[in-house]
Amino acid sequence: MTPLLRGMIVSNEPGYYEDHAFGIRIENLLYVKDVDTPNRFGGVGYLGFEKLTFVPIQSKLIDLSLLSAVEVDWLNDYHSQVWEKVSPLLDGSARQWLWNNTRPLVKQ
Structure with missing residues (x-):
């Protein structure tokens, strides 16, 4: 308390x-x-x-059909922040992994 x-x-x-x-x-x-x-x-x-x-949320575990547009926007904004803050610290395969895990998600 x-x-x-x-x-x-x-x-x-x-x-x-x-x-x-x-x-x-x-x-x-x-x-x-x-x-x-x-x-x-x-x-x-x-x-x-x-x-x-700032660590990506594992998107392959997310069922986008259960999220509202506002929730998808929040997730994409968070991943954008992760990319902006962390990507300058990485190169090579680590940077590619980060990009693969912070790309914008699109609700179908």
Whole structure:
């Protein structure tokens, strides 16, 4: 029951688990920071998150038919950020692997 405070680092771990079968979890680290919002509601400040880890989400495990257009856009935006931040650090087959795993997904 610890409240979020500016400067904390937390993990975001959405997952899906089947009893006695398998589980899938996506985990990213997030930095808690002050954010500007269009409405301050009585002058109260708000916190938001900044991503710290940039690793592709395994798209071959995603059933795009279950995602909305907004969710596909979020995933493509996240993968674009991964590519932009990580690709300059790689070359050769590692860079190609990253591209193969961050290419935009298209919902049919």
